[in-house]
Amino acid sequence: MTVTAQSVGKAEPVRTAGARQSVGSRIAGRLSGGLVRVVLIVVGLFWLVPTIGLLVSSLRAPQDMSASGWWTVFSKPSQLTVDSYQKLLENSDITSSLLNTVLITVPATVLVVVIGALAGYAFAWMEFPGRDWWFLGVVSLLVVPVQVALIPIAELFGKLGLFGTILGVILFHTGFGLPFAVFLLRNFFAEIPRELLEAARLDGAGELRLFARVVMPLGGPAIASLGIFQFLWVWNDMLVALVFTKSGTQPITVALQTQVRQFGNNIDVLAPGAFISMVIPLAVFFAFQKQFVSGVMAGAVK
Numbered sequence: 001m002t003v004t005a006q007s008v009g010k011a012e013p014v015r016t017a018g019a020r021q022s023v024g025s026r027i028a029g030r031l032s033g034g035l036v037r038v039v040l041i042v043v044g045l046f047w048l049v050p051t052i053g054l055l056v057s058s059l060r061a062p063q064d065m066s067a068s069g070w071w072t073v074f075s076k077p078s079q080l081t082v083d084s085y086q087k088l089l090e091n092s093d094i095t096s097s098l099l100n101t102v103l104i105t106v107p108a109t110v111l112v113v114v115i116g117a118l119a120g121y122a123f124a125w126m127e128f129p130g131r132d133w134w135f136l137g138v139v140s141l142l143v144v145p146v147q148v149a150l151i152p153i154a155e156l157f158g159k160l161g162l163f164g165t166i167l168g169v170i171l172f173h174t175g176f177g178l179p180f181a182v183f184l185l186r187n188f189f190a191e192i193p194r195e196l197l198e199a200a201r202l203d204g205a206g207e208l209r210l211f212a213r214v215v216m217p218l219g220g221p222a223i224a225s226l227g228i229f230q231f232l233w234v235w236n237d238m239l240v241a242l243v244f245t246k247s248g249t250q251p252i253t254v255a256l257q258t259q260v261r262q263f264g265n266n267i268d269v270l271a272p273g274a275f276i277s278m279v280i281p282l283a284v285f286f287a288f289q290k291q292f293v294s295g296v297m298a299g300a301v302k
Helices: 002-031 034-058 062-067 070-074 083-090 092-125 131-143 146-160 166-189 194-202 207-218 220-236 239-244 252-262 267-287 289-297
Strands: none
Touching (some): 034 070, 062 267, 083 267, 092 207, 092 220, 092 252, 092 267, 131 166, 146 166, 146 239, 166 239, 207 220, 220 267, 239 252, 252 267
16 A cells, blocks of 8 residues: 555656646647747738838828828829939939948948958967967957047048048948957857868868868858848948048938938938838848858857
8 A cells, every 4th residue: 555655646746747748838839830920920010110111101202291191002002103213313412322332331341251251260270379369359349339439530531531531431341340250250160170171281272272162161151141240230320421421422321311401301302212221231131141040040059
């Protein structure tokens, strides 16, 4: 009788744990079903409401926008028109600023990716005096706020003749983008198996060939992630451009802000300009979405 009682007493926690596990499994199964998908879709649509509203506003006439909200277009689709985009193309300030944005963003992104990749490889796999101290110095630059460097660098660019030029803005964005680029790529390159690099060296590959043929292809996801981060940061920047540019070199963010200050009622130009300024980085992000996710998840699973 004693053995039976003990066996019964020992069996009860097992049944309780099994019951708890089955309840947890049922809850997890429900959460992973269609309900979560519906919730995520609703959240995503809610997040896209401002973008949809801006798109619809850019396709409406100014008198319609002043008379009613953008959502009335669903009951009156005849309000949709492309006249605002035609006026946008006729606005030389907006079109030239859009070109300036491309001229600033593309070189600033390419320079940060190329220099950051070279420096990251050097810090990860090349031996030179003070390597760790140099890397620590680069990482410490991550804590320097952009606002602290605006006035000193503006004075320096003024003495060098770079203030108010596109080149000056490119150099500023490149300098402040490099610390994060070196930190990210160095840590990613350091995870490459040493045996793979040694095998390439035994085959006669030099450092540059090793970097181009082995490291760069393996570091594609991290490089793509860095490129997306840098592109979005430079494209959407207004503070640096507002300080370092002048008339004729302003990007689209500053040009739109100037249009609001000077012509507060020209929404037919501002709406399509703001939408184009927003949709281009979105297109870049979705074009490289797979590489971005791979770069963010790199190293998470061994």
